[in-house]
Structures are given as C-alpha cells and as structure tokens.
Amino acid sequence: MPSEPATSLLIFLAVAQATAAGMLVAARLLRVRARAPARLKDTTYECGETATGVTWVRFHARYYVVALFFVIFDLEAVFLLPWALGARDLGPGGFVAVAGFVGVLMLGWFWALRKGSLRWQ
C-alpha cells in the first residue's frame, strides 16, 4: 500500500536535503583548517588585484522587457494547463476558444517583435 503522493513527495524532498546536508557535514569533519587566519585569503576574488568598488550597486538589467514577457507567457500557461488536460473532451469548441485567446496574445507578441522589444538593447 503506497502512501499518499504528497507525503511521499515530502519524504523524498527531505531525503534529498538530508543527503546534501550530510555531504556538507562529512566535509566539515574531513576538511583541513588553517592554523592561523590568513590576512588575504578571505578577500573577494578579482583576478588577484584588490577588489575595487562595491558589487551591490544598481545596474541596468537589460532584460526587463523579457521579464515582463515571461510573466505574460507564464500566466498564459496557467490558463492553458486546464484546457490541455481536457482538450479531448472539450473538442473543437474548446480549441477555438483557446485559439482566440492565444491568438490575441500572439498578436501582442508580433507587435513587440516589430517594435524591436525582443532584441537585446
């Protein structure tokens, strides 16, 4: 008698995490330690030079338009999944309805393509 799928899933994830954690613990037991803390060992790596400036600054995320598109298409997928499951039962009617919905979306995609929003800027 197999257990509830969700329970099995939780057990599996717990085992996966425990295994990874076990490897970290094993490494903690086995690894070498420097006798005295070194002055430069724990500095940020920047090709051997002293690191200049700070890392956590604001900089241009060039793909923010792409991120917007991702949200749109991911939402579309959320609407498509229930239809996909019942596509056979819904038949031609369901297909036409979904095709209309996706068609409008792809019209938007085409417009964005022509505007050049899908290019690296």
Next chain:
Amino acid sequence: MNEHLRALLLAVVVVNTVLALTTFAIWFERKFAGRMQSRLGPTRVGPFGLLQPVADAFKLMQKESIRPRQADRVLFELAPLLGATCALGAAAVVPLAPGVAPAQLDLGLLFVLAIGAVTVLPIFIAGWSSNNKFALLGGMRAIAQSISYEVPLLLAALVPIVLTGSMDLSEIVRQQAEGRWLAVWPFFLGLPAFAIFLLAMLAESNRIPFDIPEAESELVAGVTTEYTGMKFALFYLAEYAHTLIASALAAALFLGGWDGPIAPGLHWLLLKTFVLFGFIYWVRWSLLRFRSDQLLSICWRWLVPAGVALVAGAGAWVAWGPTP
C-alpha cells in the same frame, strides 16, 4: 507507518542512485570529451579511470572552506544546499517502472516544471551573496536565461499533456507503452516538441551552448567563483544531476520512459537517459557558446512561436484528428 517506510526507502535508494549515476556521468563526460579531442581522459584512478570522480569528491571534501569576508554569511552557506535539494528533488516524480515512482503525483509534470523554475533561485542566491562581481553577473545571466527558456519548456511540455490528457508522468508513459511513443506518432508534433524540450532543457541546466552564466573565459567560474571544497562540489553535482534528471524526464515524456521489449523497465529508462545525456555532451563538446543577445532572440523570436504553434497543432489534433 509501513507505507511511509516504503516511501522513505524508495527515496533513499533513488537519491543515492542519482548521486552514483551522477558520479558515473561525470566520468562518462570526461572520457567522451577526451576521445572527441584525441585525448584519453582519466586513466589512472581505478579501471579505465572509473574512480576518478570519487577521488575528486574526496579531494574536495578535504579542502579548506573559505568564505569571503564581504559575503552574506547565511545565504552564502545556504545556496549550495538549496541548489542540490532542488536538483535532486525533481527526481521524485520520474516513473521508474510500471506503477513505480518515488511519488505518484497526479500533477507530476507541473511539479517538475515548478521545481525546475525554482532551481535558478539558489544559483542567483549564490551569485548575489558572494558579493563578487563575476558571481553577480553570472547570477543575473542565469536568471535572464532561465526565465526566457522556461516559456518554451512549458509550451513543449504542454504538447504531451494535450495529447495524453494527463499531467501524471506515470500515466503519460503508460499511454505511450500501450500505444506509440509520442516522438513516433504523431511525429509531426512529437518530434519538434521533443527538440524544443531538449533545447530549453539545455538552457535550463546551463549547459553549453547555453552556459553564459558560467562562461569561464569571461566570468572566472560564474556564480561558483567564491566557492571552495564541498560547497563547490554540491553546485557541480547539482548541475550534473539536473541534466541527468532532465534527460530522464525527456525520455519519459517523448520516448516512452520505461517502455521497451524483453528487459525490465528500469533498464530501458536508464538506456534512454544515457543516450540523451550522451547527446547533450556531444553538443557540449561540439558547439560554441551563444552570446546573451543571440540566446534571448533564439528563445523569443523562434522557440516561443514554434512552441505555441505546436500546442495549437496538438489541440487541433485531439479536437479533429483520429480518436485513439
């Protein structure tokens, strides 16, 4: 209690098998790459160098653990653990044999896609918490790539869902075992969807030609720049495990999973997985890395519309096509 014990045992066996296979896969890749470049690959440790990855793992275990002074302590330590958990967790729903999967979820495919999408977060956490410019750039690139290729991956995965009417991976494989593999019939939908799935999968697991997040010639080692010892090993392992599990999923979705004559199902699943895995490494050692802009334009200008067209084709096929 008994059924929980069964699930626990199966989980322990599957997780450790995936880890062992991952070790083997690393050997396989190094040997394969060596041969492609007229080298021998590892030969010294064990027969045919088979124990080389094990030796590497022990070596990495002994390495000193260094955390940069500037790094965000908690997140820096947490990222490798989360990364490995996400990568291994995806194996939970892979159907191993008729009626056997670590977790028989009705929405198995949805779970896989969800955990696949989450996998980029530990990578970005690692990149951000390292407080290293190379690592941060690697993390930013990883996100750009991952959110882009998530969409074709979803669309390609929608094709088997539409054709089989199920999101349960066991059920998808069972229907292929009773009928025909989706890559065989209807091949005009199955094969292109399979190709898009493979491509998107390569990108999701940051494999060449989609490895700009790592790009060792420009970003040192990408997000893993500041990691040493076992924490680095976990990232490495997670990457290989991710590729391996994704190959198994592609085999389950399009190539009939455990379906095959004579030998028991698990053999067939492993065989198909390793054939796909070999293909991925063939690509890896043959092609060059894409640039960021090429990467995004391939995805949004070609793969997304192709994916939508395929889903529409699959929908039309089940609405008007022959009933099975």
